[in-house]
Amino acid sequence: MVKVLVFINCIILAIGNCGGPLIMRLYFNNGGKRIWFSTFLETAGFPVIFIPLLFSYIARRRSNNVGDDTSFFLIKPRLLIVAVFIGILSGFDNYLYAYGIAYLPVSTAALIIASQLAFIAIFSFFMVKHKFTPFTINAVVLLTVGAAVLGMHTETDKPVHETHKQYIIGFLMTVAAAVMYAFILPLVELAYQKARQPMSYTLVLEFQLILCFLASIVSVIGMFIAGDFKALPKEAREFKLGEALFYVVAVFSAIIWQGFFLGAIGLIFCTSSLVSGIMISVLLPITEVLAVIFYHEKFQAEKGLSLALSLWGFVSYFYGEIKSGKDKKRIQQEVESPETEQSSLSSEC
Template identity: 60%
Template sequence: MAEGSEGDKERSMKRLLLMVNCLLLVIGTSGGPLIMRLYFLRGGHRVWLSSFLETAGFPFMLLPLAVSYLRRRSAAAEARTAKPSLISMKPPLLAASVFIGVLTGLDDYLYAYGVARLPVSTSALIIATQLGFTAFFAFLLVRQKFTSYSVNAVVLLTVGAGVLALHTSGDRPPGESVKEYAMGFVMTVIAAALYGFVLPLVEMVYKKTKQPITYSLVMEIQFVMCFSATVFCVIGMIINNDFKVIPREAKEFKHGEVNYYTVLVGSAIMWQAFFLGAIGVIFCASSLFSGILIAVLLPITEVLAVIFYKEKFQAEKGVSLLLSLWGMVSYFYGEIKHDRKMKKKEKNSDMEATEMPQLQYT
């Protein structure tokens, strides 16, 4: 009975963590692209700086990591066991996190390059194709099992992204050449494919590592990944002389110098929420679910772009939003149905075990 109660408590805690990370992902997915586009629309031009900001908020992770360490140390003191180490990551996991971080830094640059040259609606359309890449790599790397509901969700969300393509013709920003627009398009497609690979790769690392994965360890992985990605982008900034240009760019920013730095800090916070939410959802659920949630939120970004940047909301965007919501409902319905089926199966197994005749020894 105690074991069952402990299991229910653990499941409830995991659901709470899933909700928190979903909220972080909602904030990051919706706010990150908008504030990044604001930087470019109001006079910003540095692609490496924008890619740097996507992971530069990693120092914010030190606070929850410190709280987690103090709690573990207090628990160890009460149990009279050895003090936990400040860093719980073992070398293989550390190396894997650094590698994924470098890939993330490259993806940050590709995405920032696309956002600098494409409208929010177009970049959101292209990034929505990431779900197809995530599903493909999840099948290859972690042998993701697909139900009819999850397949339906992937199809609906992909079709929803395709519907948005109906209004992309003629949306090239004024003063931008066809070559620049095409490069932005290609870079964003590559960014979608690369992050579609990164999400299942993180899940594979969780499954293959030989140490137990806790949420505290997930935060450490996030810290190392973002630190590595930031170092990668800093090298690019140094080569591109971005640090020398920042003060001049701040003075020329259309909303003023103070607002320029506010946009930079806000961008770092938004993107940190996105990355922590993404790998947190993988920890609590799966990389496929993380990819589906990102795809579902992209039409929301479209709506926010209409509100804040006065972009037109064509009928295609409404249809895309409807298909995305339908896909989300399909996925969640399938998950709920599967969960109920598993609980019923476990209950029947427990009843059969109880009813089995006990052997008598004389």
């Protein structure tokens, strides 16, 4: 069952991770200017989570198992409070990311986000006690250097209609978004560990629902302050693809981004925050290639070097994990072997 959940979460994470930035950039490329509105769309799809929660509730009601909780929500106050806190953090993190996408090519933003694996590894070490290996350290260094390379010769990558100042601010905002989300992922894992109630995938869905609801509230407040509600009708009419497609883009953006967030925290439940971060990072080169194909973004030498360093970092980390897994298996077999021999001798006696 765990393997099935891992596979499902990887699929929906892949759709959200690759499709989310592309459809967000589609909005900005065709006349969209409201950053808080884009932030809102990142989590506005949370009502779709009610569908699997309803099926879970019906299944519990039909079950005759003694002790089954038949209330619609299973989440308890301790985990609820953490979900509210992380939801508020996510709202501001989404704004940082939306701001970056507004002023950066998707391919550039994707390579910057690749650096978040380094920060996830660091935060995981301190928060949930993930161990560092030489391969992990190598991957962290390579990914960090890869992101830093993008800061060189930024003028050649700047969209024509934007100023150098806007580009630099977008660059820094994206870096800040990567660091903040790198903190959020281990925080979610820590919340699961300290929940004081048995964790299930239903609880993960409830956690995601509350998290996105609070993040959406933060976005709505931001939209109100920025005057987005008054500006959106006019923006929809002036949208280059047409008013109808403006709303189509908005709806699909909300649904696709929901896949990203649900896949990310679902993988944390099935594996760990570090694995979730690795999966996000592995998918980023695909996002970059799609951006070059669909939006004809430039692919300079700096991007090529950054991509090479990122891929080297991914390979280094995965090799280290495979090697570590083999070593653990070998040690376990060596420990179990004397016990098996001793048990065999005892039975013969």
